[in-house]
Amino acid sequence: MSDATSGTNNAWEDPRLRALEQLLALPAAELRPTLDQAGQLISEVLNAEKVDVFLIEHGTQCLVAVGTSQTPMARLQKSLGLDRQPLANGGRAVQVYETETPFISGRVEDDPLELPGIKQRLGVRSTLMAPLPIGMEMRGVLGVSSARNDFFTDNDLRFLQAAARWVGMVAHRAELVQELTKLAVKQARRKAAEELITVLAHDMANYLLPLQARIQLIHRRAARKQEPEDLRDAAGAAASLRSLTRLINDLLDVGRLDQGLFSLRVQPVDLAGLVRELATTASTSEHPVHFEGPEELVTVADPDRVRQVLENLVANALKHSPPGRPVDVKLEALARPEGPWVRVSVSDQGPGIPAELVTTLFERFIRGPGSTGLGIGLHLARRIAEAHGGTLEVAQTSSSGTRFELSLPVAAG
Known part of the structure; x- marks a missing residue:
């Protein structure tokens, strides 16, 4: 290869390399402005009249131009509503997204699979498209357009494929930053609310x-x-x-x-007697509470705190049980490799807990369906169980009822 040819190739490659470097250097701010800047960079490198970063919008099943170059053809596209392309309408962008296969055409006006609005109203004559991966999934299409025929080359398509991967990394980074920012704001608000509620509780107690x-x-x-x-x-x-x-x-x-000021007053306690008494006290003619367990089962725990946990579980079960249906409380001894444990299960025959709430049920201020409280009862109950070295879990929930299980080591810490 001659020096002249090598110099020509270097001149061809340098703008593209610089563009890729600039893509990675984009600030991880909000997603849309970041993708707008990415589209503008690619438009300048390829001398394109329009660059779109299409992302799938699952709710509407549309490819949406989230990032777009600042060019007249891009502005016309938005005014015509062509920045949203339903999957059901087909078109080349949809095909590239669904097949994950890049596409190049220098005669778009003759392409029977392209949307009429793209060919006739936008006047697109040449196009490049590459699938756009973000994170671990295919999320959209990176598209480049020109109003001139046979404007792009296979080298341009290879560059666009590389750019698509880099744009995907930039978009993923921007999404992570957005999520972290939202999480930080949410945590700060929750922390402020928790501190305010604690201060109010102290004042009200007086x-x-x-x-x-x-x-x-x-x-x-x-x-x-x-x-x-x-x-x-x-x-x-x-x-x-x-x-x-x-x-x-x-x-x-x-x-x-x-x-860190919470303490337990642990002592030997007949858990069977405690649970039996609680079941008898909570039972009513409309909602009987049935107890099943041994006559005596002694463990080491804070009886007041264990009662607090079980009262919460039984009260919740009674609240969600249909009239006339019993709540079952079962006590049993467990043999585990680390030593003896006890388990108290509280079962109702209510409608169950929605699946989307199960994972957050024990977080503070998270209320279950039909609950009118502050949403701290189950959070506190689990923390008390953990303070004993034990666990509190939702063992089962379905349309036929829910079962909570409180498990404690016999020699509580």
Whole structure:
């Protein structure tokens, strides 16, 4: 090869190499502006009259020009609505996306498979298209157009295929940055909300004792005067106050867990007796709670905290059970390689938990279907189980019911 020929090849290659370098140097900002810049770079290198970065929009089954060169033909395309190409309409871009095969044509006006709007209204005569992978999947098409016949070469197509891979990397990076930014904002908002709620819970707790004392005075006065309506109202107010107290205590417990101030008062406890008593107390004529287990099963745990977990599970099961259907509570001993464990399962016959909620069910402030609480009960219950060295899981959920399982080592930490 002569020096002159070598120099010509280098001159041909350098602009393309620089363009690829510039593609990778694009800032990982928002996706659309990043792809717009990528389209403009490729348009300048290939002297094209339009470059599109088409991405599939699964909801509408359309290829959408998310990134486009800033050229008159690109602006005309948008005004004609040709920046959105439904898969059902066919066309060369759709074919390249579906077959993942690159395409080149210098006589688009004679191509029976191209969309009439591309040929007649945009006036495209030459086109290059390459499939566009982003991450681990095929996500779209990188397309280049010219209003002149036989304008592009096979070398241009090879360059476009390389550029498509690089554009895919740039797009993937931009999407990751967007997701990380959204996640950081979401976490910051949640953290601020959690801190605010904890402060409010502390302040509200200061008013509970005086309020409880007042309700007790009203109750005693009504009892002394034998006023049944006032007695009933006082009893209702006391029940509401107990619910409010439990809610505030749960919020404070979550804060203590986050701050490392949460502690357990572990001691030998007859878990069978504790669970049997809880089932008896929670059982009603409309929703019986059935207990199955041994007469006695002693373990080491914080009885108040274990009761707190089980009360939450049973209350949830009762809430979601159809009238007349029982809630089943089963206690059993387990033999595991690391030592003896105990397991309490709580089963209802409700509608089950939607699959999309199961993975986030134990996160704080995530409420299940039909729930009116703050969404901290299950989060706190799992944290208490983990503080004992145990686990709390959704063992089964379907249209015929849900089963939660609390598992604890016999010698709790």
